[in-house]
Amino acid sequence: MLRKLVASFAVVFAAGLAWVSPLTPIGVASAAAPECKADSDCTAGTFCIVALTPHVCKPPQAAGAPCKRDVVCASKKCDVPAGKEAGVCK
Numbered sequence: 001m002l003r004k005l006v007a008s009f010a011v012v013f014a015a016g017l018a019w020v021s022p023l024t025p026i027g028v029a030s031a032a033a034p035e036c037k038a039d040s041d042c043t044a045g046t047f048c049i050v051a052l053t054p055h056v057c058k059p060p061q062a063a064g065a066p067c068k069r070d071v072v073c074a075s076k077k078c079d080v081p082a083g084k085e086a087g088v089c090k
Helices: 002-019
Strands: 047-049 056-058 087-089
Touching: none
Parallel strands: none
Antiparallel strands: 047 056
């Protein structure tokens, strides 16, 4: 009985190890975009989204996306509540 339990655990553990890629450290994105500091760091048509960490270049955001500036929203309206650092695109 104990041997069957240990054998089952070994199979599950081995399958779990095979699921994790040995080339990508745990917790690190495999295709991380370079961080931007200003809109000038981005290509034409994209903006530096500073409401995300790390900051990333993206096209204008849809309603409900995190924002700190109006320019990053497709509607050109970033609703930041008083006293808050970031808001959401309207």
